[in-house]
Amino acid sequence: MKIVLVVTDSGGKSFGFVSDTMQVFSMEEVSRLISTGKLVGVHIVQSQYGVYARSMPNIDSEDNLDSMSVSGREIVSFANQTRHSISTPPISAYMERYLASLKEGRPFLVPVGQEKVLVADIKSVFSPHHSLVITAAREFNVNASLLGAILIDELARMQPFEDLIDALGAKIIGRDVSVGVMQVKIDTAHQLIKKGLYHPNPADKELPYKGALSNVERAHVYEYLIQPKHNIRFGAARMRDLIDEWMKVVDISQRSEIIATLYSLPYRKPHAKPEANERGNQIATEFYKLAKKWLA
Incomplete structure (x- = not known):
């Protein structure tokens, strides 16, 4: 399992993570998944300001957490089509996965x-x-x-x-x-x-x-x-x-x-x-x- 979308708060801190199975995890849950080997491509960094998830040093640029990060406000603006809304690459990639997860043939x-x-x-x-x-x-x-x-x-x-x-x-x-x-x-x-x-x-x-x-x-x-x-x-x-x-x-x-x-x-x-x-x-x-x- 790997991370495909990272959601940040107004201060730019990551607090929500979406996996390629379309599950949403908190920072604490991500930390546990990494420690048990269930989440690949990322590792935990601890500093005086808290615990953070970081991409492995040799990971491809498209799988880098920074390239798949989006703010919570950007998600809400996109969904509501506000005048400030834009479909960023992370949102577009997420929507592709969401649509692929829908069952065909249903109303x-x-x-x-x-x-x-x-x-x-x-x-x-x-x-x-x-x-x-x-x-x-x-x-x-x-x-x-x-x-x-x-x-x-x-x-x-x-x-x-x-x-x-x-x-x-x-x-x-x-x-x-x-x-x-x-x-x-x-x-x-x-x-x-x-x-x-x-x-x-x-x-x-x-x-x-x-x-x-x-x-x-x-x-x-x-x-x-x-x-x-x-x-x-x-x-x-x-x-x-x-x-x-x-x-x-x-x-x-x-x-x-x-x-x-x-x-x-x-x-x-x-x-x-x-x-x-x-x-x-x-x-x-x-x-x-x-x-x-x-x-x-």
Whole structure:
């Protein structure tokens, strides 16, 4: 077994490793695998700052850990197609292995701009949130099928990296990071708290914070946002906020494709003629029908 992808935190420290069997390991697990001879091409280096995995001195350049390293934020940006996203060689190589691991002949989805994922995999993650989607939609007076459709889109985009994202946790906290099943940005969640649209814990008097969030404050918001019961409500609150904001100029409450388009975009000043993008149209049609079926 060998390492094919290394994930680094915001400080450039490696903390997640993917093997050629598509398993995700922590630094501690990698250390044990090396010591038992189950992982080849790497060795452990200990310094005053901690334990590190390093490539063997005579290893080929393409198998060097440095050449297969990618930051956690780059993975999340790629999956979410942010304006900063790029498909680096390590991500491209990982995606090739992921696609090769999929079983042929089974139904799949293809999110706009992304690779295919198995329908069964998305449904298995979606189903445990069935009741929460319906409840959150009712609480914020938004369309449950559209909320579910946006959830399907976000799950499908993150599916190839699901195990990696679980391992990343709070290590990717930063300005642009999105969190949880609905991929809600930490800053967005905090703004929704400030607006009074949703507070995950009214007894928590630290929230909302004043001014720009520090990393410590982001970590505090993250601890709520990563929980599905709050994450899906933040997603529904985001939809409600978009509808209310645009209502000042135009009613988009019944325009699912516009809400779906705006959901994942940075702030757009409301105007009289909003247009849907390809992603929004897919959510409002293909994924909407699927969500309606799964929520029935």
